[in-house]
Amino acid sequence: MMKRSTLAFTTLGLLIGAVGGLYYLGSQTEESTVPRAPQDPYAFVRSLEGTRTDGDLKTGPGDDLVLDAELTRMFDYYLSALGEKPLPAIIQQTELELSRKLSPKAAAQARRLFANYLDYKRALIALDSNPQYAANQEGKQAAALRARFQAMQAARSRFFSASESKALFGFTDAYDLDAIARIEVSEDKQLNAQQKQDKLAQIDAAMPPALREEREAPLRIARAEEQVTQMRAQGASEQQIYQFRAATFSPQAAARLAEVDREEEQWKQRIADFLQQRARLLAGPGDEAGKLAALQTLRESKFSAQELPRLVAYEQ
Template sequence: MRSLPVLPAAAGVFLTVAGFVWFVTEPAAGVPAATVSTPAAPVFASSMQGTRPDGQLTVRQEQLQTDPELLYLFDYYLSAQGEKSLPDILTAIRAELRQRLSLSPKALAQAEQLLNRYLQYKKALVVLEKEEAEAGSQLSTAARLRARLARLHQLRVTVFSEKDAAALFALEELRDTDALRRMEIFEDSQLSAEQKLQAYAKLDASLPARLKEEREAPQRIQNVEQQVAQMRVSGASEQDVYQFRAMQFSADAAYRLQELDREEQQWTSRIQQYQLALRQLLQLPDGPLHLPATLTPAQQMALQSLRNQYFSPQEQQRLAAYEGRT
């Protein structure tokens, strides 16, 4: 699914630990709105253990607010492909939408229509990427990126309306445009190193507030988490940690960070148990763990059985580093 960026409470938070990504956001100020949260629910896929569905849906005057939050919800479930079939995933998404939007039939219909369009967009995106890979190009990286962003924008406004495409992808396109401008500066052979630094600084100064917050977020998270580590060494309780994080970010962000801490602990514990069982299975010596270069068919079968015991197919893709493989 979907380290870290946390934004201030009024903006949003992207969090990634042990392969799971969250987006935390606060309701926008202004028009009163009903923001629908997600209660605890059975785990949809094993890789989602300890997580909650992403995305806060907001309804204003019976109308669903179209914004990236809806896509975060869709992508949360779509990330389970490989563990779950697409029909099962779509069933889960629609059930989630019905649960959250049960009091607003109009908003529910909007959400389901946008889900259908998003699936259409995803399929078209696969085709676009395949065509790009097959075509190849002698263009510079910046030129290829510029052409790709143009194609992406055209695809979005074709599948969605101009209004919905802007609401769903405007921030992403701002990020992409900023990346393009930085690549153009990097590839400009007529600029000296000092001139490039000046051009980058000028871009930094002209960034929209939301992107500035995103760029500053990693350092802010790092500073807060360093203080959290010091608190724990000093004997602070998890409730103390939660309250401190809530003061720095928001109550919801603090809760999600707490969940990620728990998830990271569970992942570490599983890895340790697996490595111990792996050493016993293959009779490996003490010291750094390294799988033998060759295994007998019986050992390969036993190893795969052990992996299946501890990890989902998706999680097994991340085991190389923990097995001493490169």
């Protein structure tokens, strides 16, 4: 089944997502990206149909929980259901998943961090109500963003130790600081165009390796997929394409991209089947109102709530 962040449509963004987690958050070895049927009875909420829980949780020496960004990815996966489920139900489901994936000792550590994470999120809601941190004034966006970042760090220190904060949020902090620094350069009216270019080059040079990997990955993936397209046009087998991707990225990434390819083919077939049934329905007997109602029923029987908005492009 798919990760929540992976949709059943092959785009460059999807390919980046399929490879990206392997670059930056550690490779995952679970079976992935086999889409569920619409109206999956096992989904926690409707919007999570066809997805798999985010977060590749691990235990280390002494059965302790390994702290990294995968943990917050799992928390956010379930918290995204707010509005469809009340918070107590989300907390219960998250804790059940922690108990399922981890040993008792590691699960207890993760539950404590989850409770702290919820408190931290509440603190951020209060922080964002402060107009001081609204980055909506031209020429002052960087100052507001940096002030918010510092306030966020102060709030976080109430709920996490320095080591916990670095492990859980280190990558996103680096990403935020890099973005703020670039906005500061763009807003600096004392710099001419060449000086701004030089400043941005300095920021590039100081970029952490993981962040550099993320910025460069889209271009690398795009080039690789152009090569894949050429290989297919020349009659390459799927095994040859897998071997090319494995050598370019990793075996895990190659497997994920192969799943993306399969998803795209499944999606195309589902669309083709739907359009055939749609054409027969519209050409058949009955008044217009009845046909429109039947068409909506057909849509909802064939596609999930997440997929329905994307049918518009195919029905025009």
